[in-house]
Amino acid sequence: MTKKIKLSELGSLFGDLDVKALEGVKIEGDVELDLGQVGLNPQMAYALGHETTQIALHLMNISRILGYPVDRMPGSSTTATAPKRLSRLIDSKFSVGRIEEWKNPIQEVVLGATSSDGGTRKSTITLGGENALPYYFDSPMPHRNHITMDVFDMPISMAKAVKSNYEDVMESPAEWAKKVVRDFGADMVTIHLISTDPNIKDTSPAEAAKTVEEVLQAVDVPIVIGGSGNPEKDPEVLEKAAEVAEGERCLLASASLNLDYARIAEAAKKYNHVVLSWTQLEINAQKELNRKLMKQCGVARENIVMDPTTAALGYGLDYAYTNMERIRLAGLSGDQELNFPMSSGTTNAWGARESWMVSSPLKEDSDWGPREYRGPIWEIVTGLTLSLAGNDLFMMMHPTAVQVLKEITRTLYGSKENEHVDISNWVSAVV
Amino acid sequence: MKVNSPLQVYKYLPQTNCGECGETTCMAFASRLIDRSMKLEDCPPLLTDEFKEKYMELESLLAPEIREVIIGTGEHAKAIGGDDVLYRHQLTFFNPTKFAYDVGDTMPEAELVERVNKIQNFRKFYVGNFLNLDMVAVRCVSGDASKFAVAVKKVSETTELPLILCSFDPAVLKAGLEAVKDKNPLIYAATGDNWGDVAELALEYKVPVVLFSPDLDKLRSLAVTFIEMGIKDLVLDPGTYPQGNQLKGTFDRFIQIRRAGIKEGQKEIAFPLMAVPMNTYLVYDEPVTASYWETVLASVFTVRYGDIMILHSLEPYALLPEVHIRDTIYTDPRTPVKVEPGVFEVGAPAKDSPVIVTTNFALTYYTVESDLSSNKIDCYIAAVDTDGIGVEAAVAGGQLTAARIKETFDKAGFDFAEKTSHGALILPGLSARLQGDVEDVTGLKVLIGPPDSGRIPGWMEKSWPPKAK
């Protein structure tokens, strides 16, 4: 990159040109001139007539430093700044403003209800309420992030690193729910009623509702009720589940544009629950569904949480991240159809092969190392990235991932004190 | 940049629509300058004497808000900074965060060489390319200038990757610079104590330099002072604390500095930012924990404005998420997410080769394609038009259906009777529920492949060719 030419060569280089800019500049001696700093090479300079001005300025600077007499260039408006030696730091104060456009707070949504509010939960969780991007100094977040851990109503196949934590409870959703709250510190539990899928077990809505009751009895944290993802079956399954969980302010997952969302919205209203508004990585679809839930179905603002879809690290997280960040920025800047708290199916990270495969299927790759460490960090980074985009609630699976995500989000939230660490000598630290 | 519409740029162009730039009109070229997909130098007429003033004006109007700084030389040089926006959807972020991994000057030579080789040889295949690591940071642990110089020399003999020379002692930095004089390393760092001597080094050796101070007034003072001295290739390290409230403070500073640079146009502080995630090793003794937290910090500061960082762990469970989160944030959101739907050949498929169905989501398609070609499986891949949505989501959302699968083969004129001897197609494992529908609609034999295309080779051994009914 750095091309060095001699001043004597420069003279001949410009010799053939009618270079007005060089008039009045006297250069003597054979000084080495480094053109790397201004990003030129002699050929370029030759081709670009105008840049002779810059070169001339540069020459003047160099010459001046070296003590050669130089006159001011005629007609040049640019002031030449020769490198100076300073003996004291120039005093300067740093300041930066807040973002004025962020005037529209994110809706607060309460999940769970205690006995005083018609439920049986021991405590509730509040999502939302933000006035800025997450963890920004503009305005502290009123509520921290929360984690709800996945429980399934039947044994399912899962990555080995995940499965080893649940082998003892896989047959009992109630025991499974207890374990994630008691041992893994889950703020909430998600009961996924996947066995209701006609292609799996076709469990009846009434049977599925019993599982929900069991889970509600097993734990006293707020819960999320998830269907199987079958668009024909989910509305009736969620409706029945909502009925048996009346008054508990569960999060019903999910209403989407490709199923009978009105029926789910109706169940939420009738039995006092919150609707999860799920769309697929598409901000306009999210707006549309939220609008329909509010205007057409009459769901109150404080009963809507959004799931704009989570794609795993390396498998579309760029879309998921930017989609969420755009939604959050739009909400903060005044879009009343997008200023709701968000939820992420962070467990999707385990769909990435990097999280669970023994080794790379590609011979060209460097060694992938032990997968038991790769999996949890994949879930952590997926969740963490979305937390920075504004996600409030995380649906997760691996206990280590839960623990680390909790720690970092609480750190950025501002509730983690630490012993003062001195980093001023990190360079010479022995690690 | 100071302009945001093609019209503003057009005023400065020759306006002849000569086409030499490859665009049909000057206006089209102007919009390419605005979205930074072309450079001023691509318009030859603009480089002539006649337009020199316009060229210079445009150059300053188009300069990115955050200064671009080059580290290293020639084809191995790496650029950092150069950003114009605070959020990637507003344009795209430029110059992906550069990851430098450390070596210490007290390491035995063989160990040092092995570590440097590990850094330069790491690669991870992804969507048609390899993700790599970028630089080596040589830390002076010994406190001894001559030892440091020896280590720097050894590293530079082992790799062409650009270097960061790390010491707060100007004499040590000088010894290191002497060892790699022409390689344009980044020097770390000038502080409130040593700035005078480090500035001398930056001027003498014409190298970019990091300014370090967690106190933003001090950091700004350093920057203003260096600029005044004529040193413009600056990188700012506002101090990366490994945990707790101090870490939150670091997060605040990254956002404050970048906002000041981009939103408020404070030129004095509009430089690339450096994070040092390896500071987690100052507080965690257990190596997996330290590595995990290092990756967490690297992720936070890749998302929020770190342009270059110094890391320690070379464990795959650190490197893989790190290179992927960087790719996530720096992928240009303007490039299409889809591939053209159709039926494509991998290798040289014959009549007994499998026909594999996937979606036209670019990532899914390239993943399947690379898995098959890397394992030398000759086959056909049908990219079904799912509006660029991946398999699982497209099944749930109704974009991957039997009808759309049939349509893909029909449109491509792919006749199973003529092209294959088996009359079978393979659906992705995650779309197993479509099996019956697809059989009914296409009349073909439908096999269910594995949920991840990385497992196709193993699946083929067991399940291919299809057994006769």
Ligand code: SF4
């Ligand atoms: S080369 Fe320059 S003058 Fe010619 S069309 Fe392109 S922008 Fe216009």
